Amino acid sequence: MMPDADICYRALKARDRAFDGRFFVGVTSTRIYCRPICPARTPLRDRCLFFQHAASAEAAGFKPCLRCRPDLTPGNSSVDAVADVAKRAARLMLAHPGLSTEELAARLGVSSRHLRRALKTVLGLTPTQLRRRQRLREAKRLLCETTLPLSRVALASGFRSLRRFNDEFRRVEGCAPSALRKAQR
């Protein structure tokens, strides 16, 4: 069931992501309805009507907000764009560990500045941090599941220099790559 009106209004004020999709708000002064996470200014309490489904709001004569697009599948509105960029960036990075941030941004069709912002907002990481994390994860997998020489492992997991591989490994794991493999057995 739909949460009660007070709960809804609180969720609305907080733009609580957890409530996205659980209810919709119609604003009587504008005749527009939104998702709880809409970035628009929070309407006054007594101008809100809460609905369980977008269709009910629509039936009551409200028009869908153009920013949060309550009438579309979540993920297709401009408010979801940042999360979308971040997600696509992470996926692209996995597929092409060698791409620079600038190239990545170009493929996603946004500026590199925006890409950085998006990743920071969504994951709390810079592109480089995410890349390193992904590379290291792959490296550990190869270390454990194969017997490739270390230099092969480094290259295969996306590092372009042995120097960096060793450095990063020790920084995060606290030991040299060979030590992990040894401990593995």
Place this chain on the structure above:
Amino acid sequence: MMPDADICYRALKARDRAFDGRFFVGVTSTRIYCRPICPARTPLRDRCLFFQHAASAEAAGFKPCLRCRPDLTPGNSSVDAVADVAKRAARLMLAHPGLSTEELAARLGVSSRHLRRALKTVLGLTPTQLRRRQRLREAKRLLCETTLPLSRVALASGFRSLRRFNDEFRRVEGCAPSALRKAQR
């Protein structure tokens, strides 16, 4: 003469408009030179070289910043754009006291949101406040320099109702329009 280096650096940190044109900064790490008012992050003290003229910086091998355009006549760079919009808006408004904010913005080629922001930033006024100020100034001029009847004065200075004219006049001047004219003599 050019201010001394410490003064320059202080002016730079403060982005002091008063020093715009009085000196230029070359940043050794980037080989770029700027006007003191450039919005870019303030460079470290020991990476700054100060020049009296743009040409001297240029001669020392620095390239002009693309934001503050120290190589162009002041008023032709993007950092001057806001001030420029505000100035042009004020002028247009004088010529056409009847234009709405939206129409004004359209003629200036910017969004009305941006126009409002620009006026607020530069003059500290909303479009309506500026318009009212201009109308009142013109009304006072007509009151003093002509013998037009009050209703004529109001219309001629851009007010679209006598009611507003009287209201506004009293609010700002503290007396009725006729009182000013009488006092004038």
Place this chain on the structure above:
DNA sequence: AATCTCGCCGCTTTCGGACGTGACAGTGGA
């Protein structure tokens, strides 16, 4: 001996600050 590890270093990249400008919603005033 072959493979790893790690300090050093010049050169790029990356990161974040600051601002421009747009879109849209909600409130309130004339």
Place this chain on the structure above:
DNA sequence: TCCACTGTCACGTCCGAAAGCGGCGAGATT
């Protein structure tokens, strides 16, 4: 009722600082 005003966010540009990168080479390991 309509227009003006503001809050909130997206996303771009450009710069300055700092971090990261990759090569080199010497010692350490196996």
